[in-house]
Amino acid sequence: MTLRKLRKQAGLSGDRLAARCNMSQSKVSRIESGKVRPSLVDIERILRALDAPPALAAEVSALARIAATEWQGARSMRRKGLDKKQLELAGLEASSTEFRFFLLSMLTALLSTPEYIRASLAHIPGDHSRAVARKLERQEVLYDRRKKFTFIVTEQAARSPFVSPDAMAVQLDRLASLTHLPNVRLGVLPIETRLPGCPLNTFTVYDERLATVETTAGVMVFRDPRDVRMYLDEFAGYDERALFGEAARERLAEWATAFRS
Structure with a gap:
């Protein structure tokens, strides 16, 4: 949900974000909806594509790391x-x-x-x-x-x-x-x-x-x-x-x- 909010704040569609990350739009959608657990690499690619503020990027990455444990x-x-x-x-x-x-x-x-x-x-x-x-x-x-x-x-x-x-x-x-x-x-x-x-x-x-x-x-x-x-x-x-x-x-x-x- 956090990633979807960031995408909308950046004014990007799912298709445009997927293109920036070199991912399929369906994968971006599944990540945003929580239907698939993204890797730490996926998270970092998305955050870079969204140009997320450093503090927020660090927070999201930390949450993703916890989810991977x-x-x-x-x-x-x-x-x-x-x-x-x-x-x-x-x-x-x-x-x-x-x-x-x-x-x-x-x-x-x-x-x-x-x-x-x-x-x-x-x-x-x-x-x-x-x-x-x-x-x-x-x-x-x-x-x-x-x-x-x-x-x-x-x-x-x-x-x-x-x-x-x-x-x-x-x-x-x-x-x-x-x-x-x-x-x-x-x-x-x-x-x-x-x-x-x-x-x-x-x-x-x-x-x-x-x-x-x-x-x-x-x-x-x-x-x-x-x-x-x-x-x-x-x-x-x-x-x-x-x-x-x-x-x-x-x-x-x-x-x-x-x-x-």
Whole structure:
């Protein structure tokens, strides 16, 4: 509605604004009516075409950025059923081709053994059998050669004892085995690694279009290209310092042996 008001104040028709922005008139109309969510680039092109005052342009851009950020509260997800969240993630994985996971404190379900998955849900009241089943079903995506995965796992995430020592050793064996998949890069960050900055959250980047960031209270979803780029850059810093291939397998084997002993 704000954009429509600005257009009318500028004395422009929808057709003329569309021409200035190199957009279709129908797209401009859908943006103005709220039927389609514009990208930040779309908003900036329209504001420039309207010669909007700097203060107003900054306000509209800020609102658009907020609209491109979604909050998914943990309590709300639990009320809906954790299996519903797994279906949502499966859909996101089906529509994406390149994945980057930074795992700060625990492992993602895609890498986890059944015992580890059950233990990760043990603190949440209720029957989670369907959620466990959905998590295990999602692992099939790792074997889709059309998709590319990079996992960066900190030593804390790999070695935090969510299950018994023997089960943790098996979990580490699974991580090592997944490094042999041709479409999977799995790197580890030993505790002594000097990192660029201080990582605060587990996060995932899907292609270069969306980033999810996990907190204790829930999940933030970022679609603004600037926010996504920030997480891509952070991930690249960890990727440069992680151990991959045989070096990763040797470190994982060392940690597994420690659990078995």
